[in-house]
Amino acid sequence: MENRTQNISEQLFMLLNLGREISTTTNLDMILKILGDTARDILKADRCSIFIYDEEHNELWTRMAHGVDEIRVSADVGVVGKAALSKEVQIVIDAYKDFRFHQAVDLQTGYVTKNILAVPLLNYENKTIGVFQALNKKEGTFDNIDAELLILIGNYASVSLENALLYERLQRSQIKLINKLSEAAEFKDSETSAHTKRVGLYTQLIAKELGKDAYYCNLIKLTSPMHDIGKIGISDEILLKPGKLSEEEFNVMKNHSEIGYKILYEKDDEILRMAAQIALEHHEKYDGSGYPKGLSKEEISLAGRITAVADVFDALTSQRPYKKAWSFEEAISFIKQSAGSHFDPAVVDAFLKNIEEFLQIKQKYQD
Ligand code: C2E
Ligand code: SIN
Numbered sequence: 001m002e003n004r005t006q007n008i009s010e011q012l013f014m015l016l017n018l019g020r021e022i023s024t025t026t027n028l029d030m031i032l033k034i035l036g037d038t039a040r041d042i043l044k045a046d047r048c049s050i051f052i053y054d055e056e057h058n059e060l061w062t063r064m065a066h067g068v069d070e071i072r073v074s075a076d077v078g079v080v081g082k083a084a085l086s087k088e089v090q091i092v093i094d095a096y097k098d099f100r101f102h103q104a105v106d107l108q109t110g111y112v113t114k115n116i117l118a119v120p121l122l123n124y125e126n127k128t129i130g131v132f133q134a135l136n137k138k139e140g141t142f143d144n145i146d147a148e149l150l151i152l153i154g155n156y157a158s159v160s161l162e163n164a165l166l167y168e169r170l171q172r173s174q175i176k177l178i179n180k181l182s183e184a185a186e187f188k189d190s191e192t193s194a195h196t197k198r199v200g201l202y203t204q205l206i207a208k209e210l211g212k213d214a215y216y217c218n219l220i221k222l223t224s225p226m227h228d229i230g231k232i233g234i235s236d237e238i239l240l241k242p243g244k245l246s247e248e249e250f251n252v253m254k255n256h257s258e259i260g261y262k263i264l265y266e267k268d269d270e271i272l273r274m275a276a277q278i279a280l281e282h283h284e285k286y287d288g289s290g291y292p293k294g295l296s297k298e299e300i301s302l303a304g305r306i307t308a309v310a311d312v313f314d315a316l317t318s319q320r321p322y323k324k325a326w327s328f329e330e331a332i333s334f335i336k337q338s339a340g341s342h343f344d345p346a347v348v349d350a351f352l353k354n355i356e357e358f359l360q361i362k363q364k365y366q367d
């Protein structure tokens with residue numbers, strides 16, 4: 001009993017420290033690591049892992065785990081699955097004699113599980129979002145006090161996970177919204193969603209070749225598909241005309257750059273700022289002969305210069321109501337010829353170095 005009391009004050013101290021430590025950490029994986037390490041120390045366990053419940057597949061996967069790479073298990077078997085589905089704490093005294101225990105993971109990792117404590121992580125709606133597991137207590141086996149402690153630490157994990165999952169969901173729906181916006185232009189136009197997808201991937205490749213960092217490459221992949229959004233402001237008569245546009249009609253068509261900019265521009269949003277700039281500048285030309293402003297060279301943003309090459313390559317190799325698709329050879333040689341006039345030569349070089357990848361993207365995402 002003496003020993004237990006001493007233990008508890010030690011544990012309380014660690015818990016207080018934990019609160020302080022995670023309140024100053026914002027990265028989910030770091031928070032989970034701190035929680036896993038603390039649980040291991042407090043419970044005197046050999047290992048801990050934090051599983052996330054994937055409801056769609058009825059599986060659990062480790063977002064944090066000591067000693068092993070990511071593990072994915074069915075929620076229908078094993079102690080972790082039992083904790084997830086029953087929403088009840090599972091204490092296993094002797095794993096290999098316990099019907100709840102599933103040996104598959106041990107067989108896969110070579111680890112020998114002796115005893116287990118698994119507590120469900122529940123959100124504010126009392127739905128399972130994950131499971132916190134501790135393995136192999138150093139002395140003795142896990143008891144109810146250990147379970148209470150892990151539930152307490154698990155509460156931190158639940159709150160952190162719930163916030164992070166909500167944020168990730170929000171981000172996913174934001175990206176979907178952006179893609180829908182790009183597609184909105186296509187309802188009116190003969191361009192397809194495969195076209196916008198390809199332009200995104202092409203611009204990402206070129207940016208990578210130019211040595212831009214992963215953040216920039218992702219940003220341009222996300223934003224360049226919106227370059228023609230302004231076409232929703234152009235009448236069908238012009239947009240869908242099967243033949244060549246008159247000068248007057250083409251002048252109207254040229255407004256799509258500025259219309260797109262006005263639709264997209266949002267001062268405080270980095271993604272929409274880049275999207276707007278690309279919409280505005282994707283028909284500018286390196287020698288200053290483009291529209292709407294006749295900017296030249298570095299007056300045109302890098303994103304605008306990259307998207308110009310990606311867009312024209314894709315437009316040339318695609319069929320339009322007004323033209324047949326060009327062959328790859330014709331399109332490549334046109335782009336080569338236009339280095340220094342229409343296009344930034346450095347961007348053309350980066351394009352030429354990745355021709356194989358361009359062709360693969362074109363194959364993979366067909367109209
Ligand atoms: P788009 O079809 O997406 O074409 C994008 C850009 O690819 C064009 O910008 C142009 O730079 C290049 N491009 C596409 N097809 C050809 C081609 O056959 N030859 C050459 N040399 N370049 C080509 P641009 O010229 O500023 O046109 C912007 C948009 O205006 C086009 O987008 C398309 O929607 C429309 N458009 C342009 N010309 C015509 C036309 O003669 N008839 C019709 N119906 N629409 C046109
Ligand atoms: C960048 O290089 O990050 C952007 C520069 C530009 O848009 O010109």
Ligand code: SIN
Pocket residue numbers: 210298300301302
């Ligand atoms: C770069 O950042 O790589 C070039 C930026 C520019 O030329 O605008």
Ligand code: FE
Pocket residue numbers: 227228256282283
């Ligand atoms: Fe355009």
Ligand code: FE
Pocket residue numbers: 191227228311315
């Ligand atoms: Fe386009």
